Amino acid sequence: MIGKTLSLLALSAIAETSGGCPAIWSTIASDLSQSFIGASGCTDLARGAIRFAFHDSGSYSSRTPAYAPATGGADGSLLLSSVEITRDENNGLQQYYSFLRGKYDVYKSQVGAADLIQFAASVAIVSCPGGPRIPTVIGRKDTSTPAPDNLLPQAFGPGSAQQVLIQLFADKGISQPELAALIGAHTASKAVAEEDNGIPYDGPQDSTPGQWDVTYYSQTDSHPKGVYSFESDINLSNPNSTVGQTFQSFVNSQSKWNAAFAPAMAHLSVLGIPWSDQQSFIDCTSAVPSGSNARLIRTAPINDRIR
Ligand code: HEM
Ligand SMILES: *[C@@H]1O[C@H](CO)[C@@H](O)[C@H](O)[C@H]1NC(C)=O
Numbered sequence: 001m002i003g004k005t006l007s008l009l010a011l012s013a014i015a016e017t018s019g020g021c022p023a024i025w026s027t028i029a030s031d032l033s034q035s036f037i038g039a040s041g042c043t044d045l046a047r048g049a050i051r052f053a054f055h056d057s058g059s060y061s062s063r064t065p066a067y068a069p070a071t072g073g074a075d076g077s078l079l080l081s082s083v084e085i086t087r088d089e090n091n092g093l094q095q096y097y098s099f100l101r102g103k104y105d106v107y108k109s110q111v112g113a114a115d116l117i118q119f120a121a122s123v124a125i126v127s128c129p130g131g132p133r134i135p136t137v138i139g140r141k142d143t144s145t146p147a148p149d150n151l152l153p154q155a156f157g158p159g160s161a162q163q164v165l166i167q168l169f170a171d172k173g174i175s176q177p178e179l180a181a182l183i184g185a186h187t188a189s190k191a192v193a194e195e196d197n198g199i200p201y202d203g204p205q206d207s208t209p210g211q212w213d214v215t216y217y218s219q220t221d222s223h224p225k226g227v228y229s230f231e232s233d234i235n236l237s238n239p240n241s242t243v244g245q246t247f248q249s250f251v252n253s254q255s256k257w258n259a260a261f262a263p264a265m266a267h268l269s270v271l272g273i274p275w276s277d278q279q280s281f282i283d284c285t286s287a288v289p290s291g292s293n294a295r296l297i298r299t300a301p302i303n304d305r306i307r
């Protein structure tokens with residue numbers, strides 16, 4: 001009798017971790033970590049996961065009521081519609097898209113696409129040594145309706161001007177200090193699909209793309225050999241604006257940046273979702289490995305792009 005009670009308790013512990021987060025999310029965290037942690041820090045799939053989460057949620061704009069109720073935002077459409085991934089703005093994300101489709105097929109009876117996309121980004125961020133644990137919630141609604149087009153930022157050309165980018169993000173509800181913190185995700189970036197005036201412009205955006213560090217913030221202005229700083233990032237870093245002043249305040253200040261990045265990323269992860277809907281969301285932060293635990297999960301080194 002006692003034995004039976006114990007095994008029932010054990011079962012309920014498996015079904016739900018503390019705080020009501022379904023245990024499947026811990027399984028998914030371990031699974032994804034295998035692909036996100038490599039010999040030199042986080043992998044190409046991890047970088048893809050972080051950018052993919054931004055490109056799903058970042059398609060939201062308060063200026064597109066005409067598209068309601070499919071407003072864009074963190075709604076899974078980048079994974080569920082076959083159209084969105086083929087857009088120019090999503091070039092470079094196809095490899096991760098295929099990877100995540102495979103994972104979604106395994107888990108879709110238990111989890112939604114929009115949640116999987118944002119949860120995977122949280123796991124990816126802690127897979128880069130130094131990355132903070134993002135407050136991570138579950139409960140988003142999915143849609144396969146493609147998000148409105150042309151609402152993601154451009155790295156080169158007129159779309160990369162400071163004022164254009166500030167306004168683009170303001171329309172999403174993202175403030176200049178939040179933008180300054182979020183853009184630091186390029187610490188883990190290795191561009192593969194860029195060109196500037198017809199010339200390929202591919203490579204990492206700081207000298208340590210496997211690490212979650214503030215090297216990006218100092219190197220965006222100095223861009224040493226082998227570092228490919230985007231025009232957009234250089235323009236945003238100009239200290240003649242709030243975004244630029246906040247950007248400069250993160251130079252050599254990892255703790256300050258991590259403290260600003262985590263809440264800004266949590267905000268990005270729920271763009272376009274009415275506050276009333278967010279009331280019923282479940283906190284699954286505890287299912288995201290802490291940075292040091294994430295390293296232990298790694299089994300085999302994963303190959304990385306050579307660039
Ligand atoms: C002004 C805003 C932004 C612009 C113009 C921009 C532009 C770009 C471009 C052009 C790439 C290279 C893609 C490729 O060629 O593979 C890239 C990569 C990346 N971006 Fe951004 N981005 C912006 C904001 C953000 C934000 C807010 C996040 C997340 C919080 C983010 C996360 C990433 C990541 C992780 C990568 C690396 C992807 C990879 O290496 O596969 N970016 N971004
Ligand atoms: C800051 O300088 C850039 C040129 O480098 C300019 O495009 C931008 O409008 C300026 N921003 C402000 C707020 O003056």
Ligand SMILES: CC(=O)N[C@H]1CO[C@H](CO)[C@@H](O)[C@@H]1O
Nearest residue numbers: 160161162230231232234235
């Ligand atoms: C409008 C603006 O400031 N554009 C600048 C963005 O950055 C590039 C590269 O630094 C400049 O050439 C543009 O003039």
